[in-house]
Amino acid sequence: GHFEAKFPENFLWGGATAANQLEGAFDADGKGLSTADMVAYVPKEKRGKNGHSLDVTSAEIEEILSGAASDKIFPKRFGIDFYHRYKEDIALFAEMGFKVFRLSISWPRIFPNGDETEPNEAGLAFYDKVFDELAKYNIEPLVTLSHYEMPLGLVQKYGGWTNRKVIDFFVHYAETVFKRYKNKVKYWLTFNEINMITFSPYTGGGILTDRVENVKQAAFQGVHHQFVASALAVKACHEIIPDAKIGCMLARLEVYPETCNPDDVLKALKEDQLNLFFTDVQVRGAYPSYMKRYFAENNIHIEKLPGDDAILKQYTVDFLSFSYYMTLVASTKDDAEEVSGNLIGGVKNPYLESSDWGWQIDPVGLRITLNKLYDRYQVPLFIVENGLGAYDKVEEDGSIHDDYRIDYLRKHIEQMKEAIGDGVELMGYTTWGPIDLVSASTSEMSKRYGFIYVDQDDFGNGTLKRLRKDSFYWYKKVIETNGEEL
Ligand code: BG6
Numbered sequence: 001g002h003f004e005a006k007f008p009e010n011f012l013w014g015g016a017t018a019a020n021q022l023e024g025a026f027d028a029d030g031k032g033l034s035t036a037d038m039v040a041y042v043p044k045e046k047r048g049k050n051g052h053s054l055d056v057t058s059a060e061i062e063e064i065l066s067g068a069a070s071d072k073i074f075p076k077r078f079g080i081d082f083y084h085r086y087k088e089d090i091a092l093f094a095e096m097g098f099k100v101f102r103l104s105i106s107w108p109r110i111f112p113n114g115d116e117t118e119p120n121e122a123g124l125a126f127y128d129k130v131f132d133e134l135a136k137y138n139i140e141p142l143v144t145l146s147h148y149e150m151p152l153g154l155v156q157k158y159g160g161w162t163n164r165k166v167i168d169f170f171v172h173y174a175e176t177v178f179k180r181y182k183n184k185v186k187y188w189l190t191f192n193e194i195n196m197i198t199f200s201p202y203t204g205g206g207i208l209t210d211r212v213e214n215v216k217q218a219a220f221q222g223v224h225h226q227f228v229a230s231a232l233a234v235k236a237c238h239e240i241i242p243d244a245k246i247g248c249m250l251a252r253l254e255v256y257p258e259t260c261n262p263d264d265v266l267k268a269l270k271e272d273q274l275n276l277f278f279t280d281v282q283v284r285g286a287y288p289s290y291m292k293r294y295f296a297e298n299n300i301h302i303e304k305l306p307g308d309d310a311i312l313k314q315y316t317v318d319f320l321s322f323s324y325y326m327t328l329v330a331s332t333k334d335d336a337e338e339v340s341g342n343l344i345g346g347v348k349n350p351y352l353e354s355s356d357w358g359w360q361i362d363p364v365g366l367r368i369t370l371n372k373l374y375d376r377y378q379v380p381l382f383i384v385e386n387g388l389g390a391y392d393k394v395e396e397d398g399s400i401h402d403d404y405r406i407d408y409l410r411k412h413i414e415q416m417k418e419a420i421g422d423g424v425e426l427m428g429y430t431t432w433g434p435i436d437l438v439s440a441s442t443s444e445m446s447k448r449y450g451f452i453y454v455d456q457d458d459f460g461n462g463t464l465k466r467l468r469k470d471s472f473y474w475y476k477k478v479i480e481t482n483g484e485e486l
Pocket residue numbers: 018021148192193251323342385389432438439440441442447
């Protein structure tokens with residue numbers, strides 16, 4: 001017979017952002033410096049492996065702080081000036097019919113150096129205004145506590161997440177914002193793409209790799225501290241806001257074997273375990289047994305306190321959220337053709353097309369991954385990032401014909417719907433960058449994801465004027481029809 005999948009009535013449609021990529025105003029109202037404020041724009045030909053420019057060394061930070069790096073541009077400091085334009089931007093989200101808006105709180109706006117006892121009132125007041133504005137339009141905030149940034153003071157004074165003391169600072173920050181916004185925010189996430197720390201220890205964990213002996217050891221020790229901090233944040237959230245839901249967040253990297261050669265299949269399975277390790281801890285509440293071998297082979301020894309395992313077990317997350325942009329291929333061949341991707345590259349998949357940045361576009365992979373995650377965990381899922389970074393062209397009349405973006409999103413939403421038909425419990429969908437913002441991996445403005453165009457170039461020139469792209473009207477229809485009209 002015929003089976004027609006449908007989105008649930010209360011499905012949360014919306015968009016996702018991060019403070020360091022859109023707010024700007026990096027030194028306004030008492031905000032302290034964040035790790036993201038140290039990330040300079042690097043021209044394409046000078047970027048490292050995978051085209052990223054996310055890691056910063058201690059020497060570079062010293063140079064920047066001494067004022068000697070005045071020729072450099074720091075796009076994450078100016079963002080798209082959401083700090084002063086949030087009313088206009090939220091009105092545009094409301095016009096599209098958003099049910100939810102994902103944003104992050106900038107930790108150094110609340111605790112400028114990270115280790116203060118008292119929060120910065122001006123920082124807290126800013127988010128009050130943003131949440132009140134969202135409430136006017138019945139848009140639910142979905143708030144990430146730490147999205148690719150932390151107070152720079154915690155890096156310099158404590159060595160970032162390698163230091164156990166940072167758990168206490170984070171939990172104090174989390175409790176402060178839970179108490180302050182308990183009547184305004186009912187959906188929370190702890191760490192954005194928690195697995196990022198193993199790809200960029202600096203951006204994921206405030207770890208300066210030139211200051212540690214074994215980078216992998218430092219990253220996994222750092223993430224152990226994040227696991228404990230996240231679990232304690234879950235505990236605090238449930239106590240302070242009993243009707244809230246709090247989740248973890250993974251950069252999901254689905255891996256296919258290149259062939260049916262069992263060696264390729266095994267390699268893909270092992271890579272997949274390294275991705276699911278993070279959610280295994282945060283959803284199932286314990287370190288998975290397969291990591292023992294990995295830790296031994298990589299000379300990693302995790303320092304735990306006696307109570308840690310009990311904390312991880314007791315305070316697991318309410319739901320699992322993840323980003324999804326692309327899939328990877330594992331191959332045991334030496335001469336396999338390589339491609340780039342978000343966080344990590346892999347082998348070329350001949351069945352898929354790539355974005356202008358080499359990310360392999362795979363809508364069916366989203367259905368596969370949703371099924372896999374739900375089979376494994378049986379907790380509600382939330383896709384909190386998905387989208388296409390592309391070059392956009394503004395026509396003379398100010399219109400932007402981004403049919404490539406519509407095509408990408410339509411195909412992913414279709415597969416999402418099929419996954420719901422497969423029985424997957426999906427809470428919502430927030431596309432990455434509903435408004436153009438600064439790229440995380442390259443700090444470019446020209447890598448655009450938005451339904452709303454922002455007139456600004458890679459160097460911060462432009463009027464910052466907001467324009468509706470064709471995809472703006474398309475997404476509005478999608479939400480209006482609850483995913484029936486794609
Ligand atoms: C995710 C991050 O990795 O991908 C976002 O959580 C990021 O912060 C997004 O912006 C897209 O990546 P990029 O590098 O194209 O901005």
